[in-house]
Amino acid sequence: MSRENDRIFDVRALEAFEAAMSCGSMTGAARKLGVGQPAVTRLVRDLEAEVGFQLFHRNGPRISPTDRGLRFHEEVQRVIAGLRQVRGRAEAIREERLPSLDIAATPTMAGGLIGPSLQALGDELPDHMDLQTMSAEHVVRAVRSRTSDFGVAAYPLDHMGLERHVICESRLVAVVSDSAPEAELKGVEPLPLSRLDGARLITVGNAYRIRHSIDLALEAERVRPAQTLSTNSSLNAMMAARSGLGIALVDPVTAFGIPVRGVTVLPISTDIPYFWGLFSAADRAFAPSQMRFVEAFRTACQGIIPDCAFQDPQDPDLLKRVGNLMRT
Structure with missing residues (x-):
């Protein structure tokens, strides 16, 4: 060089x-x-x-x-954020305070889980916390470059060079309006995917994540929605459902972690798996107070997502299964 x-x-x-x-x-x-x-x-x-x-x-x-x-x-923003992090860490060492906590998360995870996770730390909250929202790819990048201590995002993602602390599994859910014409679906649990046949489907448009899994499930059951409203945010999909525009299929973190008035969240008859997790750089050393955030995150997930199941983050077969969801 x-x-x-x-x-x-x-x-x-x-x-x-x-x-x-x-x-x-x-x-x-x-x-x-x-x-x-x-x-x-x-x-x-x-x-x-x-x-x-x-x-x-x-x-x-x-x-x-x-x-x-x-x-x-x-x-430059990442570099400046890293410099501020170094300054904050130096002050914490000098004053023997709890280290700061810097988190990168996708908007879904930030809105649905990070607040309750921090709240679960109670008196162990550090003096300074920073939460930045970005795409899953940029979350991984922020963690690898060490501008963030922890990353939180949905799987699958490029996990090379990362230490996986928590992997959660749940399934997609349906969201319907509490007003006509979708109100009649409120008592239908679980909601058959067949109810989407000829209806308007509202969902996210990322072909490599949720949308791909939804398309596979609909194809397997020969369900053909009459119309589709695609958005880049599950929260947008929920708000569209509240307006009576159709039936939304969204991730459980948004559905249960960001409650929206005027809608009902329903399980669906077909399991469409959804995985998310907490990770850090593989060779990153943390203070005990920072590592307690990992357990706080587990507590938040368990308390917010009704059927949240924790998987072994070191299980290579699990990662293959998650990756195969996008290639089936």
Whole structure:
């Protein structure tokens, strides 16, 4: 590797760029950082020279990020978050406080499980906690790069280099409106998939996760919904069901972890498995107080998801079975 590739970016330049992105102007960035505008402008220009591409389009005092600038900003955000984490850890060591807790989670897991998990820690909550939501792929990336202590996401995912602390199994559920015309389904438990034949199906659109499993189940039972409403969020699907737009098939973490008034959650007659878990970098060392979050997470899952079953996170056959769900 060349010496040029070993060079480290000026942290002040990265902070100036991050501030300019968040404030939308060099003037705002200067106020945020407590320095003069010329200093911010110089730092950003030096960073552009260092990376070899333009970060901002400039039109007088106004700036807007370039496409490359937007992509680079995602990386800078992770670096800045990591630096803040280091600063927080240093303060905790100096003052002999409980270490901070940094968690990366998908929106489903963050909304349905992380709050109750932290609450279960009680008096052992650290002084500083950080929860960032992102896609499952970015959760894995944040854990591997150590900008997050723990990651929480649905399986399957790329588990190489990860230590799996908890793997939970449940199954998808149906969500129907409490008002007509779906109200008649409230007493039908479990709900046969055949009730979706000729109806409007509401579900998530990720072809490699929930949606693939749903499509396989419908095909196996020769069920053909008349219409489909796809969204990128199970919560969106639940809200659409509440409006009477159709029958939603969603994950149990959203259905039970983020209660929505005006709907009823029903088991379905066909088991469509759903797995999720808590993991960290494989070689990460944790303080005992941080590891107690693992047990708190288990407690939250057990208390929120009615039929939550814990699987052996070290079982290689389990991981193969989870992976096969997406390839069947």
